[in-house]
Amino acid sequence: MGNNEYMQNAVTGWMVPHGEHSDIVMSTRIRLARNLRGFRFPIAFSDEQAEEIGKLVSDALLNGGKTGYAYTRMSDLKALGRQTLVEKHLISPQLADAVHYGAVLLSEDETVSIMVNEEDHLRIQCIYPGLQLENAYRKADETDNLLESRLPYAFDEEFGYLTSCPSNTGTGMRASVMVHLPALTMTKQINRIIPAVSRLGMVVRGSYGEGSEAPGNVYQVSNQLTLGKSEKEILAELANIVSRIIVHERKSRELLLGRSRLSLENRVFRALGTLSYARLLPSAEAARCLSDVRLGIDLGLIEDVDMNILNELMVFMQSGFLQNFEGGELTAEELDSSRAKLIRERLRQRAADGEPHPDEP
Amino acid sequence: MLCENCKERPVSVILKQETPGGPVERNLCDQCAFNLQTFSVNPNQEPMSIQQFLSQWLTGEAVQPQALEAQVMPECPECGLTFHRFLEIGKFGCPVCYETFRERLPRVFGKLHNGSTVHRGKIPASFNEKMAIKKQIEFLRISMQDAIQTERFEQAAVLRDEIKEWKRKLSAGPEEGGAADGE
Numbered sequence: 001m002g003n004n005e006y007m008q009n010a011v012t013g014w015m016v017p018h019g020e021h022s023d024i025v026m027s028t029r030i031r032l033a034r035n036l037r038g039f040r041f042p043i044a045f046s047d048e049q050a051e052e053i054g055k056l057v058s059d060a061l062l063n064g065g066k067t068g069y070a071y072t073r074m075s076d077l078k079a080l081g082r083q084t085l086v087e088k089h090l091i092s093p094q095l096a097d098a099v100h101y102g103a104v105l106l107s108e109d110e111t112v113s114i115m116v117n118e119e120d121h122l123r124i125q126c127i128y129p130g131l132q133l134e135n136a137y138r139k140a141d142e143t144d145n146l147l148e149s150r151l152p153y154a155f156d157e158e159f160g161y162l163t164s165c166p167s168n169t170g171t172g173m174r175a176s177v178m179v180h181l182p183a184l185t186m187t188k189q190i191n192r193i194i195p196a197v198s199r200l201g202m203v204v205r206g207s208y209g210e211g212s213e214a215p216g217n218v219y220q221v222s223n224q225l226t227l228g229k230s231e232k233e234i235l236a237e238l239a240n241i242v243s244r245i246i247v248h249e250r251k252s253r254e255l256l257l258g259r260s261r262l263s264l265e266n267r268v269f270r271a272l273g274t275l276s277y278a279r280l281l282p283s284a285e286a287a288r289c290l291s292d293v294r295l296g297i298d299l300g301l302i303e304d305v306d307m308n309i310l311n312e313l314m315v316f317m318q319s320g321f322l323q324n325f326e327g328g329e330l331t332a333e334e335l336d337s338s339r340a341k342l343i344r345e346r347l348r349q350r351a352a353d354g355e356p357h358p359d360e361p
Numbered sequence: 362m363l364c365e366n367c368k369e370r371p372v373s374v375i376l377k378q379e380t381p382g383g384p385v386e387r388n389l390c391d392q393c394a395f396n397l398q399t400f401s402v403n404p405n406q407e408p409m410s411i412q413q414f415l416s417q418w419l420t421g422e423a424v425q426p427q428a429l430e431a432q433v434m435p436e437c438p439e440c441g442l443t444f445h446r447f448l449e450i451g452k453f454g455c456p457v458c459y460e461t462f463r464e465r466l467p468r469v470f471g472k473l474h475n476g477s478t479v480h481r482g483k484i485p486a487s488f489n490e491k492m493a494i495k496k497q498i499e500f501l502r503i504s505m506q507d508a509i510q511t512e513r514f515e516q517a518a519v520l521r522d523e524i525k526e527w528k529r530k531l532s533a534g535p536e537e538g539g540a541a542d543g544e
Contacts, residue, residue, distance in 0.1 A: 038456075040454055041453060044454040144483075149487070155484070156456075161480075161483075165452055165453075166470060169459075188383070201475055228478070228479060
């Protein structure tokens, strides 16, 4: 059906489970903040300056034949189109709000996105699946070098790359790793890990939504400091912390499986049941069930479901995607119904691919 | 069940809160939940925003001299941002702000970046090249002076031409190297 095709087209590079530790690490993202000399930052610039920056950047990247980038102004997109890009993590909510002057340059495979006139003139972002800090940084660095050779960067010997917010000054780099930590969350160890990590100059927070809640037990671990350390040092420290978190998560999973296998099985299969048959699925419940099912897959309890179910459906079940798919605005109940249908159909695929599903006609 | 705060109205809100001592669940009516403002930011829970942080830092430490200082506070010639306003909004207005507030910034960065005040990461290639050329010119100039002093005029002429060549490269380079060139 159209449903599958729509989702196939919407799957972007980072959602495919590849790369190291892809049972726990969902994706790796590098973001570099850059600005152009001679222009005020977006917080204070004029419309003319905004226009000029957009032109400079697109010329720098698009001139000279094959580049593989597509330039899209926020003003050319409908609100839903912008929201969809946010839900795919290709642009930030802030850029989506910059309707008048924001733009994005997307690479063909959507691994690199360059946001123009977000908080800074340029935000180079590179997302890879799994744990690939070095690869993602290399790609971002290459893109940065290319842009730098054609644009007058604002750089200072003492302070490094000059950014609008002092919390980005220096390397302008934010490296983050998205991790699925169901066992650490179930055993509440995550509450001890979060403050410990913050003492090391890193942050752990929920990856979807705001605040300390982490829907789907998906967290984002990222560096907080950008000044006084080189990119390499920051990446090494982050890699170190993430690998320690991974070890903890694995240990907790084993512990849960060893101590309470039956109740764990009960939990993951109930979740699978809910996702397979529910007619109304609020997003919080869907996220919880997706996380449980994914855990079941990782532990080998559930065998006939794709492991990228969590990566993909956490994105596709969001309201922008659903409304885009249904082709219009939806009420809360319609959203829950559309979400339930989407997930049901996605799960039925496994039945079509593998053994027949007994209960679905 | 009645609201655990007012003990009058029925419970309609179950509030789960992450506290340092573990998660706490409170059963409240919607009115109490709203009035208690537990929905608003809990300082123990949310990392402080930079804006909050900077303005608290300012009001906390500079309450007295604030009025006086406001008059001598530097103002960015490019975008008009004052240092005072910078602390309020927590954002720079343009790259020139860094130059304008340079002397005051180490204190700001030190607090934000765990004591660090100087960049140790990547340097743009063009900026690096330019620094290298400038150093080279300086070195050649000293050698030339030395040659003139010791009356080795032929060598001085060679050095002069070499300096000229480097200067030409410097001005032909891809734009300027960086904001701190001081040109």
